[in-house]
Amino acid sequence: MAQLSDIVNETVRAEIEEFLDRPEEIERNIELFSRASPAMQDIAAALIEGDNITVDRLTVQALADGVEAIEIMDDGLIAGMGIVGIKFREGFVFVPEVLVSARAMKAGMAHIEPILAASGVEPIGTVIMGTVQGDLHDIGKNLCIMMLRGGGFTAIDLGVNTSPDEFLEAVRENDAHLIGMSALLTTTMPNMARTVEHFKDAGLRDQVRFMVGGAPVTPEFGEEVGADGYGKDALACVELAKKLAAELRT
Numbered sequence: 001m002a003q004l005s006d007i008v009n010e011t012v013r014a015e016i017e018e019f020l021d022r023p024e025e026i027e028r029n030i031e032l033f034s035r036a037s038p039a040m041q042d043i044a045a046a047l048i049e050g051d052n053i054t055v056d057r058l059t060v061q062a063l064a065d066g067v068e069a070i071e072i073m074d075d076g077l078i079a080g081m082g083i084v085g086i087k088f089r090e091g092f093v094f095v096p097e098v099l100v101s102a103r104a105m106k107a108g109m110a111h112i113e114p115i116l117a118a119s120g121v122e123p124i125g126t127v128i129m130g131t132v133q134g135d136l137h138d139i140g141k142n143l144c145i146m147m148l149r150g151g152g153f154t155a156i157d158l159g160v161n162t163s164p165d166e167f168l169e170a171v172r173e174n175d176a177h178l179i180g181m182s183a184l185l186t187t188t189m190p191n192m193a194r195t196v197e198h199f200k201d202a203g204l205r206d207q208v209r210f211m212v213g214g215a216p217v218t219p220e221f222g223e224e225v226g227a228d229g230y231g232k233d234a235l236a237c238v239e240l241a242k243k244l245a246a247e248l249r250t
């Protein structure tokens with residue numbers, strides 16, 4: 001089993017020691033960071049500190065050193081945001097600090113996106129992606145969009161706070177059949193169901209497939225709201241989109 005001392009970055013070590021309390025979270029993070037390279041630990045540390053300039057510089061450096069974009073995303077950016085999420089939940093940091101870390105995340109993602117998007121394959125299909133009404137969280141959705149584009153899809157980004165009608169209009173305008181809805185708040189999750197209902201009312205439900213995701217969303221919740229599939233992360237989102245696109249073709 002990995003030990004805290006296996007993590008070389010001092011900031012990351014101190015963050016785990018000082019702010020994490022739940023045994024399973026401590027274990028998961030020690031495991032995650034001890035197998036991440038020192039360069040990825042540095043990116044995570046800079047993100048936790050909200051230092052967008054350093055995240056930007058280290059991401060460029062890592063890519064120049066030949067580190068895979070996906071590794072930077074998972075072991076650097078997402079891993080760092082995981083710690084920020086726990087500190088936010090426990091009341092150690094507040095919205096302004098989280099926003100500063102989110103800005104640092106975006107600084108790193110700006111270099112990763114073009115790489116993930118440049119797979120050069122024929123589009124498999126069009127996916128309409130949005131964060132549901134009332135919800136302003138877009139980091140996870142944006143990662144899904146990057147991965148979808150890299151996986152050969154055309155992804156239309158409706159942004160945050162997307163009403164059921166905006167999803168419907170986008171489907172009509174783009175002649176799309178795949179929809180991805182993201183929600184990070186338990187209070188906005190019901191808007192996934194409302195969106196599905198809106199498509200039923202418009203007589204379009206059978207022509208589209210709905211994917212759902214976001215930290216509080218579960219496969220069971222997905223079924224409950226009448227979605228066609230749930231994805232736990234951006235990679236799962238692409239796999240699911242491929243499966244549903246294949247179903248639509250048959």
Ligand code: B12
Nearest residue numbers: 085089136137138139140180182185186213214215231234
């Ligand atoms: C960053 C953040 C913010 C930022 C958002 C910045 C931005 N541009 O997105 C700011 C500061 C604005 C914010 C605001 C708020 N937040 Co906030 N936030 C977070 C935080 C720390 C991280 C979320 C995140 O980006 N995670 C990283 C990404 C990569 O993960 P992800 O979103 O889960 O996405 C992955 C998967 O879920 C999946 N996925 C995501 N979407 C989709 C879609 C599909 C189709 C598929 C297949 C997969 C998929 O793939 C992604 C990539 O792997 C979380 C804590 C947490 N642990 O989630 C709280 C959290 C979500 N926020 C919370 C709260 C309470 C709020 C506020 C109400 C706070 C307040 N009092 O104002 C407001 C609400 C604003 C609003 N109306 O939306 C709570 C929600 C509690 C609840 N149960 O509802 C959380 C859980 C923190 C907590 N524990 O208290 N927040």
